[in-house]
Amino acid sequence: MSRATLFSLHLRRVLFALLLGTALPALAQVLRIDSALSATGDGDAFPLNATTQRVALPDGWTASRPGESGPVWYRVTFQAPPSRTGSELDALYVEQVCSNLQVYLNGQLVHSGGRMDAPLTNNCSHPQLVALPTALLARGLNTIDIKVSGHRLAEVGSRARSGALSLLRIGPESALAGRYSRQTTLNIALPQAVGATLLLMGSFMFVLGFINRRESHLAYFGALSVGWALTDARLWFHTLPVSNAVVEFLLCSMLAFITLASVQFLLRYARWRHALIDRCLPLQCALMPLTLVLAGPGRLHAVASVWHVVFAAEVVAAASFYLRTQWRARSRNFWLMSSMLSAVALAALVEFIAERSGERPLVAHLAQLVTPVMFVVVGLRLVQQHGRALQDAELGKAHLEQRVRDATAEIERNFRQLADLRVEQVTERERKRIAADLHDDLGAKLLTIVHTSESERISTLAREALEEMRLSVRGLTGKPVKLADALGDWRAEVVSRLAQAGINADWLAPEDLPQTLSARAYVQSTRILREATSNIIKHSGASNCSVTCRVDEGDFQLIVQDNGEGISLEVDGRLDRGHGMASMKHRAKQLQGQCLVESGPGYGTVIRLTIPLDRAIEAQA
Amino acid sequence: MKNILLLEDLPEIRAWLRKLVLQVFPDAQISESARVHDAVSLVQAVKFDLALIDLGLPDGSGVDVVTKLRDIQPEAQSVVVTIHDDDEHLFPALQAGAFGYILKEQPRELITEQLQRISQGEPPLSPSIARRVMAYFSAKAKPQASSLPHVSLTDRESEVLLRVAKGYTLPEIGVQLGLSRHTIADYVKQIYRKLNVSSRAEAALEAQRLGLFR
Numbered sequence: 010m011s012r013a014t015l016f017s018l019h020l021r022r023v024l025f026a027l028l029l030g031t032a033l034p035a036l037a038q039v040l041r042i043d044s045a046l047s048a049t050g051d052g053d054a055f056p057l058n059a060t061t062q063r064v065a066l067p068d069g070w071t072a073s074r075p076g077e078s079g080p081v082w083y084r085v086t087f088q089a090p091p092s093r094t095g096s097e098l099d100a101l102y103v104e105q106v107c108s109n110l111q112v113y114l115n116g117q118l119v120h121s122g123g124r125m126d127a128p129l130t131n132n133c134s135h136p137q138l139v140a141l142p143t144a145l146l147a148r149g150l151n152t153i154d155i156k157v158s159g160h161r162l163a164e165v166g167s168r169a170r171s172g173a174l175s176l177l178r179i180g181p182e183s184a185l186a187g188r189y190s191r192q193t194t195l196n197i198a199l200p201q202a203v204g205a206t207l208l209l210m211g212s213f214m215f216v217l218g219f220i221n222r223r224e225s226h227l228a229y230f231g232a233l234s235v236g237w238a239l240t241d242a243r244l245w246f247h248t249l250p251v252s253n254a255v256v257e258f259l260l261c262s263m264l265a266f267i268t269l270a271s272v273q274f275l276l277r278y279a280r281w282r283h284a285l286i287d288r289c290l291p292l293q294c295a296l297m298p299l300t301l302v303l304a305g306p307g308r309l310h311a312v313a314s315v316w317h318v319v320f321a322a323e324v325v326a327a328a329s330f331y332l333r334t335q336w337r338a339r340s341r342n343f344w345l346m347s348s349m350l351s352a353v354a355l356a357a358l359v360e361f362i363a364e365r366s367g368e369r370p371l372v373a374h375l376a377q378l379v380t381p382v383m384f385v386v387v388g389l390r391l392v393q394q395h396g397r398a399l400q401d402a403e404l405g406k407a408h409l410e411q412r413v414r415d416a417t418a419e420i421e422r423n424f425r426q427l428a429d430l431r432v433e434q435v436t437e438r439e440r441k442r443i444a445a446d447l448h449d450d451l452g453a454k455l456l457t458i459v460h461t462s463e464s465e466r467i468s469t470l471a472r473e474a475l476e477e478m479r480l481s482v483r484g485l486t487g488k489p490v491k492l493a494d495a496l497g498d499w500r501a502e503v504v505s506r507l508a509q510a511g512i513n514a515d516w517l518a519p520e521d522l523p524q525t526l527s528a529r530a531y532v533q534s535t536r537i538l539r540e541a542t543s544n545i546i547k548h549s550g551a552s553n554c555s556v557t558c559r560v561d562e563g564d565f566q567l568i569v570q571d572n573g574e575g576i577s578l579e580v581d582g583r584l585d586r587g588h589g590m591a592s593m594k595h596r597a598k599q600l601q602g603q604c605l606v607e608s609g610p611g612y613g614t615v616i617r618l619t620i621p622l623d624r625a626i627e628a629q630a
Numbered sequence: 631m632k633n634i635l636l637l638e639d640l641p642e643i644r645a646w647l648r649k650l651v652l653q654v655f656p657d658a659q660i661s662e663s664a665r666v667h668d669a670v671s672l673v674q675a676v677k678f679d680l681a682l683i684d685l686g687l688p689d690g691s692g693v694d695v696v697t698k699l700r701d702i703q704p705e706a707q708s709v710v711v712t713i714h715d716d717d718e719h720l721f722p723a724l725q726a727g728a729f730g731y732i733l734k735e736q737p738r739e740l741i742t743e744q745l746q747r748i749s750q751g752e753p754p755l756s757p758s759i760a761r762r763v764m765a766y767f768s769a770k771a772k773p774q775a776s777s778l779p780h781v782s783l784t785d786r787e788s789e790v791l792l793r794v795a796k797g798y799t800l801p802e803i804g805v806q807l808g809l810s811r812h813t814i815a816d817y818v819k820q821i822y823r824k825l826n827v828s829s830r831a832e833a834a835l836e837a838q839r840l841g842l843f844r
Binding site for chain 2: 445448449452453455456457459460461472475476479483493494496497498499500501504505508509516
């Protein structure tokens, strides 16, 4: 036994001890058998007449009898411990046998793993626990014959599937059952669970990637996972109704598809694709089975080994390419994926060494699980990325929709403003047209009357009509007038008219008034003031007139006071009829204001015009 | 003796204006016209001292005649005689070089007085026109005017304009500033002149911008 094997044995014991502290005392009672008498023969009993040789266990046929395909008989003898004849059942534990075995105790068949001729039952991964019936156990020396059927290395793709028999252990069943169940869990249950997970996840991702063509790497990863899970599907079936050659052919061919899927996944995940690769990989998938068929079942291992090297090189190249692009892109994927890939590579290395050495320490079993577990982890990561991208896309979409809504609202608002503006422009233009028409037509005719009428009274009436018309036109075209500007206009008119009539005028008004008058209020106030001025010039006989303007709590007040004769009741009636004292009042009322006339013979006249400014502003709107 | 152009399309008003002008200038030589086209021909043929120009005419605007007169007879005084009292109509005529305006519907006495004043170099200026002129010059004080010939109002001229805008009469302003009536009238004349010069410069600049002149 080499030092390495010894070391691994010790390691295994320690690990087991750590795993199950209670197992340690039982070990002492277990008989470990590491050599056996072996002979080739296909009978129902150990071929005593054939040449026998003593072989060390574990015995791999590749090493001990290369080219032979069995069946091979192994004989071991052991001394039944006297203390163990009581209630406890003894058992034989075979950790690994490939492919199948039958166990004979003292010449009696006590166990069969399944079919012993083609198609053989495959028990390569299934540990065997064989109960040794107490009735058959002799006191003293007992003989156990084990018939093993298997395949030569040349017929199988992997060393792990060529004929072999592991160490044997004999001891109380209770002591071996723990070992058996542990091994079963490790070899069968865990890979089955992981395989099933991988199959489900892989199918899901394949569908996801297939639907979403821009995420084709998902489809390839799904295919990879499903392919890997399928190669492990063997664990579910002991016996297949087809020959070993067919099964091995299918398993080896599957590797070509797994290689295609993993290489494409790595490249697509790095966002890179090439037409040549897209074409060559499927070609390889067709070429590999073809070479296997051409070589025949006898040379399967040799041909498959060559292909394995090619596949490994392809996957390593794709992985390096992927990692390089991620490193350059400083992607966070780099660290995750590089650790995953290193783990897978390490596991592959451990498995390779274990296969070569023929030993299968615990670490080799664990290594077998690493790759599918890593696939599950990477798969989850991919789904997470996909989900996050989907979420981002949703968010982006929502954001975009919001922006579109905002833009639409903005456009609608602008359109409304534009429409309003247009209506305003059209209205303004129409007003100006009407104003111009009035001026040019009605104005010109009234003017002709003013200057050609023989009657002074008709001239005056026409002039007044003309003035009315102009004020109305101004009201039509009118924008709001600043109160300060209005006062300027009124002052210029009133003061110069009074001055021409030889009446002294005092004008009192505050400076810098920020308020505005609507065009209507301006026009009406102008008429009232003009009327008042005319009355003073024509009827009052005053020598002095004062005009006072005030802005008081939203009211605009204009007080016109003269020192004339005043208006007697009798004259008042006449004035009202002929000179529009009533129309002054009426106009003020239209503006929600009032016009008060205080007068008495000899006291002069005071006209108080009050217009609420805020309502004047309202009227403009 | 004065050579006077009378442009008015309504025959009655034209006859009335003619009578009025003859009252103020008894020995005047009056050329009458009812169309812009005829008036422009007259301006090219006869030298005028004074032109009374209506704005709204059947074949165009009197402003064109004002412009023509300003171009070929700069010493002739154009006076706008109009029914439009609003600055919207008057301002373009003043920019074109009109030297004051008379509102047609005013009583005869007032018009004769204004004619006399204008002929003596004392043009009328209403508060709304004054405000318009102020706005025009203050807008021109902005950057694009920097390339224009230096035409801006003096402080005194601005002061007069401001007071007119507030409704003070020219004699009142004279008293307030301690200046004679004639000096104030000179300021007003100067304002009209600057308005015209500046407007013309601006128009030339605009034409240059549009590529009408090289």
